[in-house]
Every structure is written in C-alpha cells, then in structure tokens.
Amino acid sequence: MFxxxxxxxxxxxxxxxxxxxxxxxxxNSNLPPVKKSKxxxxxxxxxKTGSSKENLVAVQSLLxxxxxxxxxxxxxxxxxxxxxxxxxxxxxxxNAQKALYPYGYSLIVLDGHRSxxxxxxxxxxxxxxxxxxxxxxxxxxxxxxxxxxxxxxxVDLTLVRxxxxxxxxxxxxxxxxxxxxxxxxxxxxxxxxxxxxxxxNKVLTTEDFVPHYLEWWHWSYGDQxxxxxxxxxxxxxxxxxx
Numbered sequence: 001m002f003x004x005x006x007x008x009x010x011x012x013x014x015x016x017x018x019x020x021x022x023x024x025x026x027x028n029s030n031l032p033p034v035k036k037s038k039x040x041x042x043x044x045x046x047x048k049t050g051s052s053k054e055n056l057v058a059v060q061s062l063l064x065x066x067x068x069x070x071x072x073x074x075x076x077x078x079x080x081x082x083x084x085x086x087x088x089x090x091x092x093x094x095n096a097q098k099a100l101y102p103y104g105y106s107l108i109v110l111d112g113h114r115s116x117x118x119x120x121x122x123x124x125x126x127x128x129x130x131x132x133x134x135x136x137x138x139x140x141x142x143x144x145x146x147x148x149x150x151x152x153x154x155v156d157l158t159l160v161r162x163x164x165x166x167x168x169x170x171x172x173x174x175x176x177x178x179x180x181x182x183x184x185x186x187x188x189x190x191x192x193x194x195x196x197x198x199x200x201n202k203v204l205t206t207e208d209f210v211p212h213y214l215e216w217w218h219w220s221y222g223d224q225x226x227x228x229x230x231x232x233x234x235x236x237x238x239x240x241x242x
Contacts, residue, residue: 017069017165017167017171017172017173018158018165018166018167018171018172019164019165019166019167020166020167021166021167021168021192021193021196022161022164025161025192026104027192027195027196027199028103028195028199029191029195031195031198031199031201031202032198032201032202033182033185033198034181034182034184034185034194034197034198034201034211035182036180036182036213037181037182037210037211037212037213037229038213038228038229039210039212039213039225039228039229040134040213040228041134041145043228044145044224044225044227044228045143045144045145045224046144047224047227047228047232047233047234047235048233048234048235049144049146049224049234049235049238049239050151050222050223050227050234050235050236050237050238051238052086052222052236052237052238054086054087054088054237055086055087056084056085056086056087056113056152056240056242057084057085057086057087057090058082058083058084059082059083059084059085059090059093059109059112060082060083062090062091062093062094064090064093064094064097064107064108064109065106065107065108065109065160066082066083066108066109066110066112067108067109067110067165068083068110068111069110069111069156069172069173070111070122073125075121075125076118076121076122076125078115078118080242083109083111083112083113084112084113084152084242085112085113085152085153085155086151086152086153086222086237086240088221088222089152089153089155089220089221089222092207092208092209092221093107093109093155093157093207095207096203096204096206096207096209099203099206099207100159100199100203103199104161105159105160105161105199106159106160106161107157107158107159107160108157108158108159108160108165109155109156109157110156110157110158110165110172110217111149111155111156112149112152112154112155112156113149113150113151113152113240113242114147114149114150115150115241115242116139116147116150116239116241119136119137119139119147119149119150120139122136123136123138123139126175130175133175133214134213134214135173135175135214135215137149145224146223146224146235146238146239147239148212148218148220148223148224148225150239150240151222151223151235151237151238151239151240152237152240153220153221153222153223153226153235153236153237154212154218154219154220154223154225155218155219155220156172156215156217156218156219157217157219158172158200158217159196159199159200166196167193168193168196168197168200168216168217169183169184169190169193169194169197169216170216172217173217175214179214179215179216179217180213180214180215180216181197181201181211181212181213181215181216183216184197197216200216204219207221208221209221209226210225210226210229210230212225213225221236222235222236222237223235223236223237
C-alpha cells in the first residue's frame with residue numbers, strides 16, 4: 001500500500017499506518033507518568049559527537065520484529081532489507097522486549113540506522129519546515145547535531161498486541177504537539193494511549209534509553225540527545241555508515 005500523506009500547516013498526518021487501540025484491550029493504569037524531557041535541539045547541538053567504533057548489528061538477528069515504514073513509499077525505499085543498530089543499543093532493546101512479555105505486549109521496530117544519503121532524501125520528502133522544528137534532523141556542513149538515526153543509536157518503534165502495531169495517541173511521524181512523549185499526561189480524554197506510553201517509557205528507560213523530546217516513538221541510547229538527558233558532555237556514538 002502506498003503511503004498517503006497530507007500537509008496541514010506543519011503537521012504531517014499519515015493514514016492507515018499504525019492501528020488504533022482496541023476498546024477491549026486491558027491496559028495497566030498504575031504505571032508512573034511520563035516526565036517531560038530535558039532535551040531540545042539547541043542543547044543537543046552543544047554536545048560533543050561520540051567516537052565509538054562499535055559495530056552495527058541487524059535487529060532481525062535478535063528476533064525483534066521490524067516493519068520499516070518508509071519502504072512503503074517508493075521514493076524512500078532503501079536497498080538494505082535489514083534494520084541495523086549499534087550492538088549495545090540492540091542488546092538493550094532486546095532486554096526491553098523481554099520485559100514486555102509479562103504485560104502481554106512486544107516491540108516492533110519501524111526504523112533504525114539511516115545513511116546520510118537517506119537522511120537527506122527524508123528531509124526532501126518532508127520539507128525543510130519540518131526539519132527546522134526538530135522532527136527530522138538536517139544534514140549540512142554547519143550543523144553540529146549529528147542526525148540521531150545516522151549514529152545507529154536511535155530507533156523508532158511502537159508496541160504490538162496480537163499482531164497489531166498500535167498508535168499511541170498519534171500515528172507514526174505525526175509531527176504535532178500530541179506526539180511529544182508526555183503530551184497525553186494532561187489529557188483526560190486520552191488515558192488509554194497515555195497508559196501505553198507509560199508502559200513503553202517504563203521498559204525503555206529501565207534500559208537507559210531516552211525519548212526524543214518531540215516524538216513518543218523515537219528512542220535512543222548514546223547519541224547527543226541521550227547525553228543531554230544524562231547530563232553528559234560527550235555522546236557515545238557519532239555517524240556511521242554500513
């Protein structure tokens with residue numbers, strides 16, 4: 001199915017990508033609330049780039065399900081069939097996956113490592129206005145922020161229940177204010193997706209991941225955004241190519 005998208009101001013709305021939360025789905029409502037991230041794009045720019053030479057590993061080799069969203073759009077389809085992350089990041093993701101089993105959920109990875117070329121194509125696809133807002137990191141000679149996905153330290157994901165990829169309050173790559181991880185905490189009309197965001201937050205923060213401050217589906221370990229949240233002056237990872 002081809003990706004259909006519409007632009008309304010700076011909000012990108014995707015149709016029929018992730019699925020709504022079933023009404024009969026049991027959701028634990030006693031988990032801690034999601035806190036607002038300390039990070040922002042300017043703070044991340046001030047962090048030194050990491051230099052770790054750690055290898056990339058195919059996420060599928062760890063039996064974590066993947067479903068690369070962008071491959072449904074021909075102009076963005078990539079040659080590689082596997083999704084890659086740094087070894088440590090992938091191992092932590094596997095631990096989070098195991099922690100979800102008692103709750104009856106699993107993870108599904110929507111995107112991982114990106115080449116610089118693909119990142120540029122993504123910016124062209126969405127438009128500079130979205131990049132300027134911080135949703136899609138820019139690639140330029142003067143930019144000190146390394147696009148998180150090019151480091152292999154960032155992963156886009158969501159929860160799965162009975163094979164359904166769940167939209168936790170918004171669809172994937174919905175660039176609006178409700179996409180912020182903590183945005184649903186003040187919404188009495190969105191308690192079900194709020195509680196699922198809390199579950200996602202619990203299992204991933206336990207493994208030392210941090211969320212992107214604008215996107216509930218984007219998590220990282222070891223990049224510049226992670227360093228901001230952890231109070232570090234230097235990231236672990238920098239850009240890497242396959």
